[in-house]
Amino acid sequence: MVDADAMDSGADAVQNRLDTLTSWHADWTGLKVVVLGLGVTGFSVADTLTELGSDVLVLAGEAADQRADLVTVIGARLVQQDLSAVPDALVDFAPELIVVSPGFHPDHPILLWAAENGVAVWGDIELAWRVRDKVGTPAEWICVTGTNGKTTTVQLTASMLVQAGFTAAPCGNIGVPVLDAVRDPQGFDFFVVELSSYQLHYLGKHGTRGTDGTGSPVSPLSSVCLNIADDHLDWHGSADAYRDAKSVVYENTRVACVYNRADRATELMVQEAEVVEGARAIGFGLDVPGPSDFGVVDGILCDRAFLDERSTTALELSTVAELALVGLSAPHIVANILAASALARSAGVPVEAVRATLLEFGLDAHRIQLVASAQEIEWVDDSKATNPHAADASLAAYRSVVWIVGGLLKGVSIDRLVERHADHLRGAVVIGIDRSEVLDAFARHAPTLTVIEVAATETDEVMPEAVARAAEIAQAGDTVLLAPAAASMDQFTDYGHRGRLFAAAVERYVGGEADEQSASH
Known part of the structure; x- marks a missing residue:
């Protein structure tokens, strides 16, 4: 017995x-x-x-x-x-x-x-936090989550810290496990940790417990949830569960809880979080900033949070015109820059280091990446737009678009996305194994739009057909935009594979057009 x-x-x-x-x-x-x-x-x-x-x-x-x-x-x-x-x-x-x-x-x-x-269940983030003192004084953690923009914001923040003379490791969901950074013998001043909703689920209120029995054991210097929109509902089970997981990022923050003024849900997360006494709420947005905010005034990116005279003055970080020269002026990228600047400034990075970083920074591949420009048509790879929220930001950055869309929707509807952007779409090219949901959305919300279905199912055939069909629709001044609003694994290895095949197909198409014109002369 x-x-x-x-x-x-x-x-x-x-x-x-x-x-x-x-x-x-x-x-x-x-x-x-x-x-x-x-x-x-x-x-x-x-x-x-x-x-x-x-x-x-x-x-x-x-x-x-x-x-x-x-x-x-x-x-x-x-x-x-x-x-x-x-x-x-x-x-x-x-x-x-x-x-x-x-x-x-x-x-x-x-x-x-x-x-x-x-039996207790931890995620890798909790284990990393517990053993963070392996090589001496533990690195300070800056934690970043959100539906979109995480990787860019992590890279920007880490680059700003390094520009200021600190040692910093971008890690976590960005591709380098935090445990590998913890065990690096050189040690770091800062970890800038990208956290997925999955990792946060197992870290916080709905996963394991902290040493006090509740909440997250992690206590970051500063944290941000960049934005929140329905995603990964097939994993979390509901939008509320997804939002609850994301909110864990703010728990036990000590210096700055950075939130998106244009996304009320992130501000509510900060208000409801159990933080260390003295932690400040710092808003960011593309509008005019209030005291303790980052924002934009007459095309100037401003810090009104980390200066003594913030009630009456602001510090200039950069300008939208300067960012345009280095390909960083799309609205959602500017928002990421403001969030990263807030995180870096909370860690003591001077304004000069923020500005210097922005002049040198380059986006990763497959993020609003210009692949080719020919016959007054631009071909842009935003394969990283793996959900409707990311695709929404990408579509908003261009005036007239031929949209290549489709893939694994992960339980999320694109109806609102189609409805919102229908008025500046030249047409749409639909890819993916199961295209019915996407086609139905266009039928409901853009019934007069030219929509072409790519029937190819072999991986190597999808993008050549998609590019050829997009070219049939595109006119001078248009942008052909790969922003699928869906995951890629139905037809491709990952979003990078999808983007590379798109770029290769564009290069072949544009090269072929050039050859034809040369021959005609």
Whole structure:
């Protein structure tokens, strides 16, 4: 017969031990940990925990061969099998802790099993926060989330910090696991951490708990939610759950909670957050800033937050005209610049370093990237616009557009997007395996618009056909814009693959047009 009191006592002992594990130098030896997933993040977790001396079992449905081979090298064990049910290996291992990779849904059978059996669940961000003192004085964290603009804002903020003479690592959802940055022997003054809604879910109110029993254990110097719009509803289950996850970014912020004045939801998140006493709310937007805000006055980007005379004066950061010269003047990019400037200024970066960064900064590929300009038609790759909110910002930046749209909609409607931009669309070219939702949206909200369906299903054929059909519609002065408002995995490896194939198809088309004109002369 099972002794319930003994089970409760054992669970309390495990929890008490986990509560003490708030430093790299704590005793992690022999802690029985299951790492769920073996992507880049999962491997960084397993590598960290084995270095700490924990007993690590990795469970993965799929894994790159190289990472799978390295699991035993680092001293962990790997069970690779279908994870649609709870594996016997997990039950037999009897873990004291599960560290979950961001992609696993909250209702995954293994996570439900953990809840039923009282096993703690952390994400990689919580683990990274707990062991952040590995190489001495921990780096300050600046946390960035939002539906769109995260990576650009993270890169801008980190660049501003470096320009000011600090050492800074952009990390997290940007592609470099925070745990890899924590373990870098050179150490850093700042981590600028991009956080997805998945990571925030497992960090905060709806995931694990902080050492005080509630909320997020992370206490960043400053934080921002850039914007919020429906996305990943298939993962979170509802728009409210998605917003709740995003709001965790502000918990325990110490200096500045930066929010978007044009997005009331982000301001409400700040108002409702449990922050450290003295933390300031700093607004940003494309309108005239109030005291404690960043904004734009007569084409000048201004800081009215981090100066003594902010009630009557402002500091000039740059101008929209200067940003246009370096390809950074699209409205949503200017908003990202203002947010990054607020974060950097909250960390002590002088205005001169902000300005110098903006003169040198370049956007990553597949973000409103001009691919070609020919016959007075511009071809722009914004494949990174993987949801309607991102596509909305991209479409708003151009006067007359032939829109290449479609892919995996992730449970989100594009009706409002079509309705909002129908008046400045020359036409639309619809891609994706399941095009019916997109076509239906155009039928409802732009019934007279020229809409062409790309029937090609082979990956290598989609973009050549899309480009050729877009060219049939486009006229002088138009922008042919790849801003799919959808994820790419139905036909492409990722948004980068989609963008590269688009660029290649454009280059072939434009080159062919030039050859034809040359021959005609």
